[in-house]
Amino acid sequence: MTLSAEVKGVDLAADVERMEEPAVSEPEHRRLGRAPSTTHAEISHTALRLFMDRGFDQTTIDDIAREAGIGRRTFFRYFASKSDLPWGHFDVLLDRMRQHLASMSDDLPLMEQLREAIVEFNRVPETEWAYHRRRMDLLLHVPTLLAHSTLRYASWRQVVAEHVARRLELPEHDLIPQTMAWTCLGVCLAAYEQWLADEESTLIDLLDEAFRLIDERIDTSTVQAHRSASM
Amino acid sequence: MTLSAEVKGVDLAADVERMEEPAVSEPEHRRLGRAPSTTHAEISHTALRLFMDRGFDQTTIDDIAREAGIGRRTFFRYFASKSDLPWGHFDVLLDRMRQHLASMSDDLPLMEQLREAIVEFNRVPETEWAYHRRRMDLLLHVPTLLAHSTLRYASWRQVVAEHVARRLELPEHDLIPQTMAWTCLGVCLAAYEQWLADEESTLIDLLDEAFRLIDERIDTSTVQAHRSASM
DNA sequence: TTCACTTCGGCACTGAGTGTCATTAGTATC
DNA sequence: GATACTAATGACACTCAGTGCCGAAGTGAA
Known part of the structure; x- marks a missing residue:
């Protein structure tokens, strides 16, 4: 060194x-081998x-x-890989989101569940906001990282699609859960871009706002008809 | 050789x-230099x-x-790059889609415009269906290619977002056009997966069906309110 | 001290992608 | 046909990401 x-x-x-x-919490000392x-x-x-x-x-x-x-x-x-460096503990966060979704009351409308879970997923301590901003700027604007992120987003979409499928009693591979997951990802990424473009903005607020806006535009009433037709 | x-x-x-x-149509003979x-x-x-x-x-x-x-x-x-190999004349097709969208009558509902343009974008001569299927299987299931495709999809989304923005008289970077573009991409990819999973299915039919289904679920009426608030 | 175990890091290798440059194969002009 | 110009080619050397292998270096327990 x-x-x-x-x-x-x-x-x-x-x-x-x-x-x-x-x-x-890490075990205080490893049992065996070089530290x-x-x-x-x-x-x-x-x-x-x-x-x-x-x-x-x-x-x-x-x-x-x-x-x-x-x-x-x-x-x-x-x-x-070099591209894995900016991702932090993504798997841990993802597991947390999965559990969060699973633990929610199904009395809540689907889109509210998703909004809350996704907003929580993106919460970061205020002390790290500046760092987080620069990190996300890398992830979204460096082509190599942008490409690599596809693979992470696939796991993320999977979590969303799983939940939507369970809630709507549709198969996971069905068009509705899959598209809903893509839409949620799109909302997040669009919100990220708006956040990065405005130094004054707050990610959590933008995300919440974005999901409320989209929520109004997505009507789940026709799902019933589709479900009986596709199963 | x-x-x-x-x-x-x-x-x-x-x-x-x-x-x-x-x-x-290629110029019959190059003017100058080695062929x-x-x-x-x-x-x-x-x-x-x-x-x-x-x-x-x-x-x-x-x-x-x-x-x-x-x-x-x-x-x-x-x-x-190696990853560019399976993409064919994507840029040409994309330009064609842009022109197609631009040439459409705005009397048509937005989602119908998108559906038609996107379905046309994906039309392939019947003689190449088998080849196209294997090509898409590579693009969607080889991790390296999947990651790389993100960069192509970004251009594709850009075309969709541009059109949506123009139709809804919203800025291009606005949440609605951006999310709409992500949703369209999601619908396409979900339809691709269904197509690949079923040897008997036809891509064009699945896409058309998928967009009609989603169309019913997206209501553009609230856009008016949003537009006046965000501009 | 010795053993079992784990991490470390050097070395050599494969493969993608790039810069440079001489060579080759065309076209146009004389 | 000889010459000049031009564009494509391919050989070479290079950088860098990522991997397999293996001996060396720490660390806790017997």
Whole structure:
């Protein structure tokens, strides 16, 4: 580990702490074997700082590994690809959203369930708003990352489609749940863009607003007829 | 050029002819310089045959270049990346869709315009149905291609959003046109999946059906109120 | 200390994609 | 036909992402 990397490591300590998953408390000591020399979050932060400074394409894995004070080979044990770096604990959040949806009373209209769950999914501590904004800017505007994100969005849509299918008693692969999931994703991404375009805006508010607007435009009454025809 | 490549070249002649853009008639003779030794379509067909035989990831650019009887470097003058291979003349089709939408009477309801334009966009000569099916199967089920497709879909959505914005007299970046474009994309992709899952089905019919179904569920009446509020 | 175990990181490799440049194969002009 | 001009080609060398392999380095327990 180079001197500069050690300095940077200290530099980032506070940020890294904030990003550790708060839900799962780590076992205090690993039973066996050599202790990990870094963390998911530390590498991620180092990398994103470089991305923001000099651009995604101008940053190599070697740069990141050097800056993080780890070997190149070690990098790939923490992240499967360069494009995975900005995603944080997406899987954890997604699981949380799935549980949130499942735990909701079905007395609520479907679109209200979705709105609330999706807004919660996108909630971020106020201390990280600035960071989150720059992170999302990368994800939405760097072509490589934009392309890669498709695969993550597929899991996200799956969660939405599953819930819609259950609520409407339709098969998961049916057109309605699938399209509804695409629409929700579209609403989110359109709201993200509006948020990124206006420094003063708040993501949560924009999302809530967007879903309320769309809600008015989607009428679920014809689903009944469709369901009996398609099953 | 190897012997086997020459044989394959003859083999593919018929297919290549079919895939040449029918709209733009080639100038009979190039004015100046060395004549191209191959075509976009020939490389694409060679590559797709390999992808279908042994898989996308198992096929290297070297394989494709060798099989097409061209140099590796030449390949990259015809295609910017391996992922661009299955896309055919997407830009041309997209332009055609843009023109189609622009040429439509605005007496038609918006969703009918979109349905017709999008269905036409997806029309393919019956002789190519089998080929088209395998091509779409690659595009939708190979992760690398799926990710890459995001960038193409962005242009496609742009065309839809532009039209919706014009029709509803909303800014292009507004939530409604953006979400509408995402929804249309979602409907298409959901219909593609249904089509691929059922050998007997017809893409055009499924798309038409899907858009008619969604149409019933989207009510544009509230747009008026939104427009005056957001402009 | 030794063992079992886990992480680390160096090395060599594959494959995508790019910059450079000499070569080749056409067309136009003399 | 010889020459000049032009455009496509393909060889070479290079960068960078990502992978397989394997020995070395830590760490807790016996």
